[in-house]
Amino acid sequence: MPRGPSKGRRMIAGAILAMGLAVAAVSPAAALAVGEKVSGQFAFGAKQIPLPTGTWTVAGLGTQTFRNPDIGAFGTIQSAILFLVRDNTVQAVLEVNGNTIPVNNGWGRTRACTEDSQALLLITRYKTGWETSCQFVRATRFDADTAGPGAWEQARAQAKQGKLTLPKVWLTAGFRVSDRQDIVDARYHLNPTELLGPDASRLVEPSDWAPAVVKGDPLRAGATQAVAAWATGFDAWVQRGLRNQITDAPGPLPRVAAPIAAFEDAKLADLRRLYGEGRISKETYEAQAEIARKEAPEYKPNTALLSNAVQKNISFRSFGTFVDYGIAYVVTASSYVSWGIALTLNATDSVWFVLNDQYWDNYYAKLNTHDSERVIDFVYVGDNGTGAAKEPKA
Amino acid sequence: MTIRSFLPRAFLALAALLAVSVLAPAFAQGPLRIGSTVERTLRIDGKRLTLPIGAWTVAADGASEWNDTSLGAYGYLRTVILFRVVDGKLDTVLEVNANVLPTLDGWGMTAACARNDLVLAVIRYRAGWDGSCYFVSHTLMARDTTPIWRRARDFAAQNRLVVPRIMLTAGFRSANRTDVLDVRYHFAGETRGIGVEAADRWKDSAWMAHRLDQDQPRSAFARAVSDWAVGYSGVVDAGLKNRVLTEDPVAMPEAAKANAVIDVVSRRLAELELLRQGGAITQQEFDAQAQSLKEHGLGASSNAPDLATVTAVKALSYRIIVSISHIFVDYYWTGNYVATGALEVLQITINSAKFYLHELGWAKYKGIPRTDAARVIDFKYIGVDV
Numbered sequence: 001m002p003r004g005p006s007k008g009r010r011m012i013a014g015a016i017l018a019m020g021l022a023v024a025a026v027s028p029a030a031a032l033a034v035g036e037k038v039s040g041q042f043a044f045g046a047k048q049i050p051l052p053t054g055t056w057t058v059a060g061l062g063t064q065t066f067r068n069p070d071i072g073a074f075g076t077i078q079s080a081i082l083f084l085v086r087d088n089t090v091q092a093v094l095e096v097n098g099n100t101i102p103v104n105n106g107w108g109r110t111r112a113c114t115e116d117s118q119a120l121l122l123i124t125r126y127k128t129g130w131e132t133s134c135q136f137v138r139a140t141r142f143d144a145d146t147a148g149p150g151a152w153e154q155a156r157a158q159a160k161q162g163k164l165t166l167p168k169v170w171l172t173a174g175f176r177v178s179d180r181q182d183i184v185d186a187r188y189h190l191n192p193t194e195l196l197g198p199d200a201s202r203l204v205e206p207s208d209w210a211p212a213v214v215k216g217d218p219l220r221a222g223a224t225q226a227v228a229a230w231a232t233g234f235d236a237w238v239q240r241g242l243r244n245q246i247t248d249a250p251g252p253l254p255r256v257a258a259p260i261a262a263f264e265d266a267k268l269a270d271l272r273r274l275y276g277e278g279r280i281s282k283e284t285y286e287a288q289a290e291i292a293r294k295e296a297p298e299y300k301p302n303t304a305l306l307s308n309a310v311q312k313n314i315s316f317r318s319f320g321t322f323v324d325y326g327i328a329y330v331v332t333a334s335s336y337v338s339w340g341i342a343l344t345l346n347a348t349d350s351v352w353f354v355l356n357d358q359y360w361d362n363y364y365a366k367l368n369t370h371d372s373e374r375v376i377d378f379v380y381v382g383d384n385g386t387g388a389a390k391e392p393k394a
Numbered sequence: 395m396t397i398r399s400f401l402p403r404a405f406l407a408l409a410a411l412l413a414v415s416v417l418a419p420a421f422a423q424g425p426l427r428i429g430s431t432v433e434r435t436l437r438i439d440g441k442r443l444t445l446p447i448g449a450w451t452v453a454a455d456g457a458s459e460w461n462d463t464s465l466g467a468y469g470y471l472r473t474v475i476l477f478r479v480v481d482g483k484l485d486t487v488l489e490v491n492a493n494v495l496p497t498l499d500g501w502g503m504t505a506a507c508a509r510n511d512l513v514l515a516v517i518r519y520r521a522g523w524d525g526s527c528y529f530v531s532h533t534l535m536a537r538d539t540t541p542i543w544r545r546a547r548d549f550a551a552q553n554r555l556v557v558p559r560i561m562l563t564a565g566f567r568s569a570n571r572t573d574v575l576d577v578r579y580h581f582a583g584e585t586r587g588i589g590v591e592a593a594d595r596w597k598d599s600a601w602m603a604h605r606l607d608q609d610q611p612r613s614a615f616a617r618a619v620s621d622w623a624v625g626y627s628g629v630v631d632a633g634l635k636n637r638v639l640t641e642d643p644v645a646m647p648e649a650a651k652a653n654a655v656i657d658v659v660s661r662r663l664a665e666l667e668l669l670r671q672g673g674a675i676t677q678q679e680f681d682a683q684a685q686s687l688k689e690h691g692l693g694a695s696s697n698a699p700d701l702a703t704v705t706a707v708k709a710l711s712y713r714i715i716v717s718i719s720h721i722f723v724d725y726y727w728t729g730n731y732v733a734t735g736a737l738e739v740l741q742i743t744i745n746s747a748k749f750y751l752h753e754l755g756w757a758k759y760k761g762i763p764r765t766d767a768a769r770v771i772d773f774k775y776i777g778v779d780v
Contacts, residue, residue, distance in 0.1 A: 073683035244636035245440035292467035327740045356712045
């Protein structure tokens with residue numbers, strides 16, 4: 001009598017069948033190709049990447065050699081380099097990195113978003129347990145002779161082949177947005193000539209764009225301001241892209257006189273649209289517009305002179321002392337003894353209060369603090385002074 | 395204008411028109427026409443929901459009466475109610491609640507996912523600014539609990555559809571910092587050969603978890619819906635970020651075994667396999683990541699308790715410490731054991747309450763940074779589920 005397959009074999013066969021079914025069900029997303037022209041936005045690892053006005057060319061594609069077991073199963077980090085070219089000059093380079101498979105436990109922040117002296121702009125929108133959003137503006141040095149990650153190697157070969165002109169130093173507006181599942185690290189390297197004219201070609205060192213130097217030059221200060229103003233509105237587009245909610249084209253690249261609509265203006269425009277379509281009443285529109293004007297997020301670290309525990313203790317004691325006096329007076333019927341008890345408790349309990357509060361706050365903060373404190377950097381194009389390119393380790 | 399100059403312009407205008415018409419569906423966020431049908435995908439203000447097989451008729455679409463402006467400028471909470479009709483009978487009611495504009499400070503979980511008296515309640519992950527959960531329970535549909543539901547019931551009446559008195563509900567909540575999708579499928583038992591029941595109160599229904607063992611048809615269907623919900627929760631999570639988890643048709647629960655939504659772990663393993671086959675990752679990377687996925691599965695909840703728990707812990711530990719210290723202070727000033735004892739009792743009771751209330755008030759009004767403790771946000775739903 002023929003024997004059937006063993007239980008173990010049946011299980012393996014079942015697993016292979018399930019995997020096969022799943023593979024059949026997963027359809028690979030339409031892939032980008034080098035040389036492809038895109039505008040408005042493009043799909044990148046099940047996310048959308050916004051593109052300022054113009055026709056962008058995919059100049060390089062690749063993957064990063066990034067490993068971090070803490071992240072889980074992210075597949076690989078894919079990279080793309082896109083050029084925006086006019087008259088054989090590269091106006092802007094977009095360098096974008098993102099995961100291919102959603103993870104379950106978040107990503108982390110980039111070193112470029114940590115406080116340092118070279119940043120011309122640094123805004124952290126939010127930084128919580130499982131998500132981050134920050135943006136920065138700083139100078140980055142690279143040209144067609146600069147080596148870099150795989151995608152950049154393809155891109156610079158294209159630049160050389162096409163005899164494209166690239167400046168030596170770029171003004172970079174970088175955006176890092178991540179949530180529990182996905183990460184987008186997009187860096188828009190802008191040709192300073194577009195903001196300053198031909199004079200910008202004499203600025204060949206990142207130090208020419210050091211904050212102190214920029215401050216002393218009204219032209220560079222104006223250019224930096226234009227990029228910063230653009231970046232503070234454009235980050236909303238990058239965030240929408242993470243959620244696949246880009247429905248129209250972002251505006252142009254920064255010009256001194258034409259910054260992109262700020263965070264709150266975009267929200268107000270959406271509310272006006274809803275009101276115009278009759279989907280919300282005038283009262284709702286007005287109430288929500290009032291909220292929208294104030295809600296652009298920005299992470300603010302606690303910089304108070306007194307710790308939260310001390311402030312809380314002062315608040316607690318300010319009426320607690322009278323309660324203590326009242327209790328003591330009910331029992332002793334002596335004003336002198338009651339004040340003695342209340343003031344002694346005021347002194348001793350304050351110490352216990354602050355110690356107790358700080359202990360538990362620290363204890364729970366450790367439970368809360370998660371991957372937003374983790375630094376995740378990839379290999380980037382050029383040198384922007386953060387050292388991330390040299391140390392692509394998480 | 396010559397024909398030669400007109401043609402390129404006409405071509406450009408036509409191309410622009412075509413582009414607009416191609417893009418329009420992605421931007422079309424306006425209310426759905428009542429009576430129209432939706433198949434495969436429901437697009438709802440930057441989010442999407444892959445629908446189970448069949449034609450879904452729009453019974454109502456409008457603003458929920460729920461309005462909590464403390465969450466920010468979200469436009470309004472949109473409620474869409476769809477009917478699935480089989481052989482002239484109402485088979486399933488789909489109730490979807492979603493924000494119209496993105497917020498900036500998160501949403502929260504539904505209380506139903508934390509209940510322990512339901513057939514199923516699973517929290518996949520939960521933190522201050524995001525979360526995903528699902529549950530299976532029954533809902534009393536007979537009452538007009540919301541204006542939108544009243545409109546949907548009117549639509550049902552106009553089309554001679556009878557809304558079952560009690561339906562089995564599979565509910566899903568997926569939320570992140572900007573968006574929320576609250577999806578509830580109410581399945582009719584009657585169209586699945588399950589007897590009509592006349593319970594007036596939620597807890598009297600035969601769908602109660604503890605009664606299901608005595609009712610084979612109900613038990614089997616509740617199990618089928620629970621199994622289906624496990625896979626479908628991934629569909630809702632993907633839809634929150636305007637993604638499609640699967641291009642394959644999604645089955646209804648009763649047929650789920652034949653055509654199930656592949657669970658998210660299997661799907662991600664398959665995506666890894668595709669990357670390995672395409673050479674994007676090495677065999678070693680595949681092995682390491684696949685092992686991580688199998689070991690850790692999906693999701694991780696915050697370990698941090700909510701504000702009330704933290705406050706209670708602080709209050710208790712503080713009270714223990716200061717009560718000992720108070721014995722010495724009180725005795726020093728009174729020199730009397732009885733007075734010291736009386737003071738201790740009063741201080742413990744009054745000051746503990748004072749401490750607890752002050753902590754909560756401080757957290758609420760001084761706006762200390764929110765922690766990962768999830769908050770509960772519930773909308774106005776169809777029917778009664780308590």
